[in-house]
Amino acid sequence: MISSYSSPLEPPIHPPGNPSGQVPIIPPPLPPHLQGSASLPSSSSLQALIPPPPPLPPPPSAMGAAPPHVFGLEKSQLLKQALEKAGPPAGSREDTKRLLKLHKDRFRSDLRWILFCADLPSLIQEGPQCGLVALWMAGTVLVPPSGIPLERLVQMAMERGYTAQGEMFSVADMGRLAEEALGCEVELLRGGLGGPNRDRVLQHLVAGHPLLVPYDEDFNHEPCQRKGHKAHWAVSIGVLLGVQCVPSSGYAEDAELPGLFHPVPGMPCQPPPLPEEDLQGAVYLLAKQGKSWHYQLWDYNQVRDSNLQLTDFSPSRATGGQTYVVPAGGVRAGLCGQAVLLRP
Template identity: 80%
Template sequence: MISPCSPPLEPPIPPARTPASQTIVSPPSLPPNLPNLTLPSPPSSLQAPIPPPPPLPPLPAAMGVAPPLVFGLEKSQLLKEAFEKAGPVPRSRDDVKRLLKLHKDRFRSDLQWILFCADLPSLIQEGPQCGLVALWMAGALLAPHRNISLEGLVQMAVERGYSAQGEMFSVADMGKLAQEALGCHAELLCGGLGGPNRHRVLQHLVTGHPLLIPYDEDFNHEPCQRKGHKAHWAVSAGVLLGVQGVPCLGYVEDLELPGLFHPMPGAANQPPSLPEEGSSGAIYLLSKQGKSWHYQLWDYNQVRDSNLQLTDFSPMRASDGRAYVVPTGGVRAGLCGQFLLLRPQESSH
């Protein structure tokens, strides 16, 4: 099921070529006699091989939390050190409670809050692969037994002509890839997260299904507005709703944070009344993206506005020496105001 603005997301025939509807954005030719910008070699006293660090101790079985998967970990000592300091991947509920305590001034005290969330694995990207990293994380909810690797997703995207090196500038192509690789149902919506799409997005997240959305990424990974120059992808697998009153049926108040409620597992839940569209600061998307293994809470309207202004291909990307696959019509045609609702194939709602 898709919006009228887009053709059906049918699984493609897998040709190993670039579709005619897309363009390879190649790096410009470099002028001759450029200075050598290679960093100088370290002094000989520092060139002795450094022994690898000892393996990380296994996590206690009682925690039930897997460590983050870091793409390129074996190549980077910096990443290894950050990994060792970070510890296990936080669960979504624990990370939300941390954020609520840390930034309590952001959240309206006149509301009660209901958290709908699902746990996602973490994968730190290397290079322009944020969309495929987000899809890989969503796959943990959609197809947990398929064991799809990031490398497999990149290879498939390149073979289908959707990508040159893992980048994804087309929401429609991402939907086709999701259906083929994960065997899930992908619904492409355009026109942004507001208006008639708003209710569908919130119901989708309350049900526990993931949302894939492109946006402009700020320095702290939150949504911003840079006309597409910082285009990035995130996956949302939950929502924090600010409501005037929590329904009596199927919810329990958090023991640590009064005013925060969770749906009771296995119980019938009375749907909450969704905040009105003009109500600011009452809806936060629980999101993850490929540059941090922590969850983030993003104001719904902030994400909506960022997604709606993706119009231009970054000049820095155009001159960074890499090739990119961009659909006809550019970033505006491929990303602006578009996103994907993903759910298991057997789920019709």
């Protein structure tokens, strides 16, 4: 069952510039042989004594890829060091190929694979803001080039009573916030990611649109089943499909990984037949979440099962002394078997 919502974006506010910027040049003191002299050196002589200004820094394009935006980086030396060692974040295609090479035993060799993907920026969450971080990442696709500032999303969610400190335990509230903040089309998916909803989700991702999905997060960020005690949010921006044959036009085989195909940019391509639901290990979601700047490849059925068992509020959170906004009916009513489909 799918319900839908539809609000204009606020224009970005740019602070006024400071055009003055003129700094007086103070000449250096005269050398000893000129001090006390009746005749002062000319202005051209003084100008020759002033050292030349330092060279301007190189333009941003010459400095390489921008590092991921890491929330709380200025407070954590450990995060800063880890980010410096990691280098610039890889794109979705490169990260997917890295995962395919690293875990090739996970992927069926009797299938050909088609990757539909888009690139998202990285942002490491601070505190329980995984849902809003996922929405911010989706916003960079829906409202290019940079979406809506995370600080603005947090402020709006707090003002509307959706959150106390960044947490989002309601898919319905997430949908309302996405529609208002991003001005996008929102569909709320209920009844789980399987059954009749499965093809709708896959077609949505093949078309290049983001999916926001709550799940239980394991120690390695992958979906697990903890009855909602580890409830977390991710954004999916692509899908890896295992098929028996690739449509004849609109796709190109990867130069490094035989058997992996990509849609050719700018060329119309026929959507491939979606794998049957009972074909195990044939569909992987390409996802990102706020505790890592790398993409993840998750078995679709693993995500489906994790999403479908979000029923209980974490006991450690309940006794931790923090305030959270939980909808009537708890985690089961707010998250279980639900997701958010976003379109421009």
